[in-house]
Amino acid sequence: MKIVRHLHLISPSVLALILALLATGTASADTDTRKVRAPDGPAWLYAIAKLEIPGSRYADGRRQHHLETCSATLLADSTGGGRPLLLTAWHCLEFYNDLSRPLRVSIATSRGEALQREAYRLADGGGMHADWALLTLQGGLPDLPLARLALAPNPADLKIPVTMAGYSRDTGLGRRGAELTYDPGCRITQRQKHHTATDCRAHKGASGGAVVQLDAAGRSYLAGVISEGDGAGYSGFVPVTRFRAAVTAHQR
Missing domain, CATH: 2.40.10.10 (Trypsin-like serine proteases)
Incomplete structure (x- = not known):
């Protein structure tokens, strides 16, 4: 409210910068596709x-x-x-x-x-x-x-969504790692032998968390382990084929 009340005292260039920053912050919050674990969420x-x-x-x-x-x-x-x-x-x-x-x-x-x-x-x-x-x-x-969670019997299916879950240390939904957050319905965007890329959102702290995919019967399987993420629209994971033998x- 204070910003609106005193807009006439701010130069046009500074005002434009403030409005841009406010819009960016709002967009960032609005586009966070993660959810916080709740009692009625997925049991896994x-x-x-x-x-x-x-x-x-x-x-x-x-x-x-x-x-x-x-x-x-x-x-x-x-x-x-x-x-x-x-x-x-x-x-x-x-x-x-x-x-x-x-x-x-x-x-x-x-x-x-x-x-x-x-x-x-x-x-x-x-x-x-x-x-x-x-x-x-x-x-x-x-x-x-x-x-x-049981290991998935096969590599992740490119046509089926995945969910990433972990204790992200962001100051938003993750509350600096106090909350378990998960991003449902992500897409696999690229698959290589040792690494798979997705459009999931994950922050520092989620590393080591689960990448889960459902089979045709609706059962949850571990498809990989979270390896990296940019906190926006990219996260990568190590596929189950890399650690199944161990x-x-x-x-x-």
Whole structure:
């Protein structure tokens, strides 16, 4: 209201800039296609966990510690081995080099309980060319209604929409990683052997989250792991074919 009341005191060029910035902010909010997880949303969203990674790197000759947050997906146990496995992105663990400081996982149940566990790495792709990592939990899991996602039996179908979900750290819907957000009905725009591009919206923090596609019967399957995104209309993921063998090996 104050801006409108004093418009006559502002030069035309400055006024044009202010109006352009206001229009940009409104358009950005209006075009955010994500949703916040709610009790009446897809049940598989409760398979997405928040991952805290204590990392360190050298800067100006000194080691600097920092806490990174990413997302991870609790996988369905296809072999009955019982060991809980989570899938995340390799780059989330790139600077995790102090094993005395554990990875921490937070998983919510559909009843609202919050489950905290320590995790450790079992395997990974070794770089951005294969941006996935497989974790397991210390102490297993209690008998709680936890959602899990099974790996898709085939590569993602280009003609079927995908949904991306993770703990984006944007200041909008993601509330700096406090909310699980998901972008439903995205399109696959390009597919390569090691990487698939979409028009989903994802921000930092969503890395390691789930890319889900429904089959003809309406069942949800994990089609890939979120690797990157520009916070606007592009996000990329690592397809299930890149990590299926590792998951199968560790489920036995």
